[in-house]
Amino acid sequence: MLKRILGKTGNNIQIEPDFWCDYGYQIEVGENFYANHDLVILDTGGVRFGNNIFIAPFCGFHTSGHPIDFERRNQGLEYAYPICVGDNVWFGAGVQVMPGVTIGSNVVIGAGSIVVKDIPSDSVAFGNPCKTIRKITDDDRQSNWSR
Template sequence: MNEMEKAAAGLLYDANYDPELRRRREAAKARLFEFNHTPPGEQARREVILRGLLGRTGAAFLIEPPFNCDYGYNIELGENFYANVNLVILDCARVAIGDNVFVAPNVGIYTAGHPLDVERRNQGLEYAFPVTIGDNVWIGAGVSILPGVTIGAGSVIGAGAVVVKDVPASVLVAGNPARVLRPITGADRLRFSTKAG
């Protein structure tokens, strides 16, 4: 079993040992450099770059630069995805994001982790567990989503949260570690009016 297969199976693997993994990371970094250095008016060019980098995109999506990831091909975006500046996705495993997901600035989505014991960690070994984000999720500024997490549809992740375990659908979570504060209900529609006066 090669290092890519180990990673896909959720086993410890050496990302620096495998020449194919190194080659793929370098190719992603080259595309990201181009994406992150496009002038502000070249949104169409940015979209072409990302469609060539990411595993799947919807017809409509927008990622504000700078954006960084490890490989790109493990990232799947649904329709109407929006990410503000400084999104980081360590996509050593699959990151599946649903439709109508909005991401605030300085968010990190991490599939990769390292062993707790010093000996294996110092050998450069790591693991990767997939992250899944359901439809209609809003992720607040400065959120960290850790390996293996699933976020249920319609949930809101409050700014600064560190999400270490699965989040049910249609709830508000916040904190470090993130915890469910309350369900999101029809009453939340009444909090803000779209009518002036």
């Protein structure tokens, strides 16, 4: 069913219920895509995920937004900018990614983060707003639960 809804998929994908999207056909996922419960992808602007993506529960990817000024917002105007995610990315629980964001490869986004700006490859990022905290290093391969 997912392969019929989504625009492009790898062979190994799994999305736990509940899953919500605007269209579906504007979502591309690579190989080894896993999303835990309660995923929302508002894909009006298109969302592209690379390979080896792990998404924890209650995450959202939102390509649409509305004008800040109430006159245009009350007219029903909105915009949509694409979201692009590289390979080997892990999103902690409750992460929200906003319109127009690009997230590089080999990235960990900490739980509860609101991602409003691009995140470079090979980094750990978290917060509201989400910021790159540090690079992922060889030392990270030597430990399991470091901070």
